[in-house]
Amino acid sequence: MTEPVTSTPTTQELISFRIDDQEFCLDVMSVREIRGWTLTTVLPNTPRYVRGVINLRGAVLPVLDLKDRLGLGQTDAQQRSVIIVVRSRDKLVGLLVDAVSDILTVETAMVQPTPKVGCETVSQFIRGIIAVEGRMISWIAIEDIVPGEQMDAAA
Amino acid sequence: MDPMDAIKATYFQECDELLGDLEQGLLALELGTGDSETVNAVFRAVHSVKGGAGAFGFEELVTFAHVFETALDDLRSGRRAAEPALIKTMLRAADVLADFVVAARNGTSPDEARGRSVAQELAMAEEPAAPIVERRTDEFGFAPVVVEFDLPALESTPSPWQVRLQPLSAMYAKGHDAILFLRELGRLGEAHTTLIDDELPPFDQLDPDKSYLRWEIELPADVDRVRIEEIFDFVGDDCLVSITQGAVEPATSTPAAIVEAVIVEAPSAPQQVPLVSVPLEQKADVAAAAAASPTIRVDLDRVDRMIDLVGELVINQAMIAQRVTESGIARSSAVAIGLEELEHLTREIQDSVMAIRAQPVRSVFQRMPRLVREISAATGKLVRLVTDGEATEVDKTVIERLSDPITHMLRNAIDHGLEGPDQRLQAGKPAEGVVRLAACHRSGRIVIEVSDDGKGIDRPRVRDIAIAKGLIAPEAQLTDEEADNLIFLPGFSTAAAVSNISGRGVGMDVVKRSIQALGGRIAISSKPGQGSTFTMSLPLTLAVLDGMVVSVAGQTYVAPLTAVLESLQPKPADIRRIGPQQAVLSIRGAHVPLIDVAVALGLRDHPIDPATGIVLLVESEIGGRAAMVVEAIHGQRQVVIKSLEANYRHVNGIAAATILGDGRVALILDVDTIIEHQAGKAEPMRFARAS
Structure with a gap:
């Protein structure tokens, strides 16, 4: 099995958040900003997990429902929901989550390969898991969360 | 940037211009319209390329440019006459020089063998008696x-x-x-x-x-x-x-x-x-430079930034206007009047800024003679390219996207349109075919035409291919125009059907789609035995658009004004059901299909009663006229085009996005795709019975 993480830095800062009772995290370096929920403009002919687009200081920013993308059902977007703006493959994308919980510093060695649970969503979107203080946090593979051009067929 | 790199970048920019001048000059000489000043200009161009190349140590470039320069010097001093053969060699030498410049820019090594053979030709053609x-x-x-x-x-x-x-x-x-x-x-x-x-x-x-x-x-x-x-x-x-x-x-x-x-x-x-x-x-x-009107060279990024900022200004101005209206201030109040002036001013600033970035299409047209020479050499067909309207100006964003479709249309015209010399002579035409590339402004758009005097579209053959590929039913009755437009159907041209010249794996459907993505249209007209004409029309800019703000399924959309012929509230009596599920709108004796935009976009399953909404009568290139049903119209407005692809990807039925006065994103409808999509939909749309 290939190492899920590159070996260059020994520690990694991660931003963690909760979706239902599961904890997930992202590399803090890919996060540009965190903003409150605003109503989106719905995009037609688009998968359901794309909640639409919002105006991010003059740029059109797509917002993905992370929970829906991970196959955990739709997020009930509320006032307290947040959009994490991340940069992935030169594009900015907003990820809708319920709340941000923590910033963690973990050692690269602490990242374990994703267990094979026989679920495609897990193997596709989770690049590794981290065990901290008895919690299990899934590290999300940002590049795979954001749909590429070739996924047009999903519309 | 390293100062040396900056100088180098400037040099290569100048090279592009010089190479353009060079080619123009040589072409003028070929046509016999050149004079001694043309020869001088050509010589200067090569000389300047060489001078700069020497400064940066591009040895191969200098060597080649030098041979070229020597030959041109002979021409200039009258030691050699501007014979067609020599000019043709020089045109090829210009192509090689351009390749060498590109090689120098990319730091790759040029095709020296080709350079040597052309250089030898230049030198050999020299009259020995000098x-x-x-x-x-x-x-x-x-x-x-x-x-x-x-x-x-x-x-x-x-x-x-x-x-x-x-x-x-x-x-x-x-x-x-x-x-x-x-x-x-x-x-x-x-x-x-x-x-x-x-x-x-x-x-x-x-x-x-x-x-x-x-x-x-x-x-x-x-x-x-x-x-x-x-x-x-x-x-x-x-x-x-x-x-x-x-x-x-x-x-x-x-x-x-x-x-x-x-x-x-x-x-x-x-x-x-x-x-x-x-x-x-x-x-x-120096003298030549002084004669031209004074210009400055500005980094494109700065202009782009300015255009973006003006775009923001327009959006902001719209926001303020909306707030003022919402706050119930009278239209005659000083604030409202001041705001109106601001609007005029904003629009004027925008026009001026856009004019800065506008460029003549010459830069694209200039690249085409070379292409034509190459295709002509590859096909053995004799071709003369005539260009017209090079001075037509269009926004830089559009210019950049013009090159590919024009290239493709030219390839197509020469490869499929023109006949070989023998065939032409048999048909009573001169052996040399003429391909015309023209640009002009027409009703706020730029129109590019590529026409040839070849054999025209072989309609029976096109029809056979379309039937063989299952694109049309064998018994389909097509008008000539419809038959011609079959070539734009996806899947019409395949690797087997096109030669490697027109082909390159790209069919006309791809060309059409890329033009549509720019808000453009393409059409073809053809006369058997007399040739065909491709007409492509594009917006003058990809930065702003005049649009009609409409409601569709509770969301705000913008319909490009150029596509909208008129808007009307249909009377129930004018809505006729046709077949089990479709409906048409009877308008002044004609019947146009009704398309519920929300259904076409997949926003709801069942169309609303058209009589309760508003109908936009639109025209598309292939689908003809259609009546698009929306819920309401909120007025016209100029909007700043924002790319969806920048952070997301292309969405079917949507041309782009914009930001409206309330700060929210609104989507711009891609009218052609919506109509086409609707026309080609397997399951036809159902219209509610007018109640």
């Missing part, structure tokens, strides 16, 4: 470099270089120092330097601001001329420099093009003989 003595009168004082050819017996007695250096006072005023040149020359080889101080006045008459001293430096013959020239590249007009290779016996059997020398008068009486040299950059260039 006596060397005549060559002395090179007014530019430019003695070329030794060019290495694969020619046998390169026998010359190399004589040392004579470099004469006469700094003008202006040079010292700019902080240059002659000692630096002498030092640099000394580095090239063993230099014998002689100071000539015969102009030095007695001490009491000496003006300390004047330059009196001259130098003569002798350098070994094996020093590369370019390296000597390099040293003086940055002094420009401020220092008279001549570089000559000492007395060459005219008796040498060396081919004229290979080694030559400009012989300057022997320095027996230096004070009377003006230096034959001219400053490294010739005066003609």
Whole structure:
């Protein structure tokens, strides 16, 4: 099995958040900003997990429902929901989550390969898991969360 | 950026322009419309490319440019006539030169074999009778470099270089120092330097601001001329420099093009003989530049930034206007009037800023003669390209996207449209086919036409192919226009159906789609035996758009105003159901299909009753007219186009996005796709019975 993480830095800062009772995290370096929920403009002919687009200081920013993308059902977007703006493959994308919980510093060695649970969503979107203080946090593979051009067929 | 890199970048920018001038000039000569000034312009272009290349040490480029320059010099001085064969060779040489420039820019090595063969052709075409003595009168004082050819017996007695250096006072005023040149020359080889101080006045008459001293430096013959020239590249007009290779016996059997020398008068009486040299950059260039209207070169990023900012300004202005209206301020109040003035001003600023980025399509058209030459050579068809309307201006964002479709249409016209010379003669046409590329402005759009005088579209064959590929039913009745437009259907052209020239794996459907993505349209008209015409129309800018703001399924959308013919509230009596599920709108005797936009976009399953909504009568290129049903119209407005692809990807039925006065994103409808999508939908749309 290939190492899920590159070996260059020994520690990694991660931003963690909760979706239902599961904890997930992202590399803090890919996060540009965190903003409150605003109503989106719905995009037609688009998968359901794309909640639409919002105006991010003059740029059109797509917002993905992370929970829906991970196959955990739709997020009930509320006032307290947040959009994490991340940069992935030169594009900015907003990820809708319920709340941000923590910033963690973990050692690269602490990242374990994703267990094979026989679920495609897990193997596709989770690049590794981290065990901290008895919690299990899934590290999300940002590049795979954001749909590429070739996924047009999903519309 | 490294300052050197910046200079280099400027050089390559200039190269692009120079190469364009070069090609234009040569084409004019080919047509016989050129005069001696054209020849001079062509010569200057090559000369300037060479000069810069020398400064940056692009050896291959210099070598080739030099051979080219020599041939052009012969043309200029009348030693050779502008025969069609020679001009054709020169056109090819221009292509090679362009390749060398590209190679130098990319740091790759150019196709030297091709360069050599063309260079040889240039040199060989030379008339052998030209006596060397005549060559002395090179007014530019430019003695070329030794060019290495694969020619046998390169026998010359190399004589040392004579470099004469006469700094003008202006040079010292700019902080240059002659000692630096002498030092640099000394580095090239063993230099014998002689100071000539015969102009030095007695001490009491000496003006300390004047330059009196001259130098003569002798350098070994094996020093590369370019390296000597390099040293003086940055002094420009401020220092008279001549570089000559000492007395060459005219008796040498060396081919004229290979080694030559400009012989300057022997320095027996230096004070009377003006230096034959001219400053490294010739005066003609300066004069030509001064004649043109003054321009500045601005980094495109800055202009783009400004356009973005003006876009924000427009959005902001719309936001304020909306807030003012919402707050119930009277339309006649000072605030509202001031706001209206602001709106005019904003619009004017926007127009002016857009005008900065507008460019003539010439830059794209200029690339096409070469393409035509290449296709013509590959197909064996004789082609003459006629261009028209090169001065038509369009936004830079559009210019960049014009090249590919035009390239494709030209390939198509030559490869599929024109017949071979024999066939043409049989059909009673001249052997040489004519392809016309024209641009013009028409109702706020730019229209590009590519027409040929070939055989026209072979409709029965097109029809057969379409039937064979299952694109149309065998019994389908098609008008001529419909049959012609079959070539745009996806899947019509495949690798097997197109040759490698038109092909490159891209069918006309892809061209059409890429044009539609720009908010453009393409159509073809054809007359059997007389040729076909592709007409492509594009918006003048991809930055702003006049749109109609509408509601669709509770969301705000913008319909491009160019597509909308009219808007109306349909009477229930005008809505006719046709077939089990479709409906048409009867409008002034004609019947157009009704399309519920929300259903077409997949926003709801069942259409609303058209009579409760508003209908936009739109026209698309292939689908003809259609009546799009929306819920309400909120007025017209100019919107700033924002790309969806920048952060997401293309969405079917949506052309782009924009930001409206309330700060929210609104999507711009892609009318053509919606109509086409609807027309081609397997499951037809159901309309609710008018109740």
